[in-house]
Amino acid sequence: MNLSAPQDLAPLLEAFLLATGGPLSIERLAELFEEVERPSPALLRQALAILDESCQGRGFELREVASGYRLQVRERFSPWVGRLWEERPQRYSRALLETLALIAYRQPITRGEIEEIRGVAVNSQIVKTLQEREWIRVVGHRDVPGRPAMFATTRHFLDYFNLKNLDELPPLAVLREMDIEPLSNEEAPDSEPIQTNAESITPVEKEQTSFRTLLAELDDMEQGLKTDFSDLRQEDEPTNEFEPQDTEQP
Structure with a gap:
């Protein structure tokens, strides 16, 4: 396997993401390689882009969230896939x-x-x-x-x-x-x-x-929201100022 080629690297990243129990950041993905073979962050992103493209038309997708990247079932299929679990939805x-x-x-x-x-x-x-x-x-x-x-x-x-x-x-x-x-x-x-x-x-x-x-x-819900948003900021845009910086996983 040529780990310097994003086309070869993409299926390996897919295996990592399928095997993990949560999102993996670029930094964490890099740590899974020996130092002498470790891909650069730019190369990892190229490989992830190839992986994302390969998911088109399939039942799952590559999704980037706050803690990194993960493979997940597409939301439109969740009503059916959810039947795999016997417990009631949250x-x-x-x-x-x-x-x-x-x-x-x-x-x-x-x-x-x-x-x-x-x-x-x-x-x-x-x-x-x-x-x-x-x-x-x-x-x-x-x-x-x-x-x-x-x-x-x-x-x-x-x-x-x-x-x-x-x-x-x-x-x-x-x-x-x-x-x-x-x-x-x-x-x-x-x-x-x-x-x-x-x-x-x-x-x-x-x-x-x-x-x-x-x-x-x-x-x-029958009664809707009991609130008055007239005092909110005019730009109507949330900020990231208070996003926690820790990377601890639940």
Whole structure:
């Protein structure tokens, strides 16, 4: 095998990605070679481009997410491929989805700010669940009395929702188009979850989906979002300022 030729290197990278349990970065791929044969980052990217092209018209795709590259089943096939697993698809409550959406678009944001926007108290279990799933983390404390914790999304959040960075989040117009109706003064119970529909499934794990799917779940819910986005930034573009720099895998 000529490891200096991207055409020969591409199937080897495919084998690496099929065998791994998660995304592999360019740096990690390079570490899998002996130093004397190690391809350059540019050569690895050329080989990945060839691999990506070879996936066209097939049931899986090469996808770059925050932690690197992975091979995964195309999302349109997930309703059928998901039948391979007997367990029920992951279910999320409306309250959890609203909270996660606000953190994603308004990060860093405090629990009090989330409650002010939504008009209801945030259930402590929601924050705990999001942290346990490694979708959010504390990135600092607001310099106000009480120094409340500020939450932001994590690299694992980006990986799970098939995002390379926060710039790939759907535009805020998707949220603004949702019907907004008043909620009662009490939080909707978390015991009434909403089931996610399409998931993008990797050959070794099936927990990837798109953030647009999550927003569609919110859009389909009877009462819609209880929020006012009139105070959001005019450019309607999220930033990467608070993307965690660690590369630790879940």
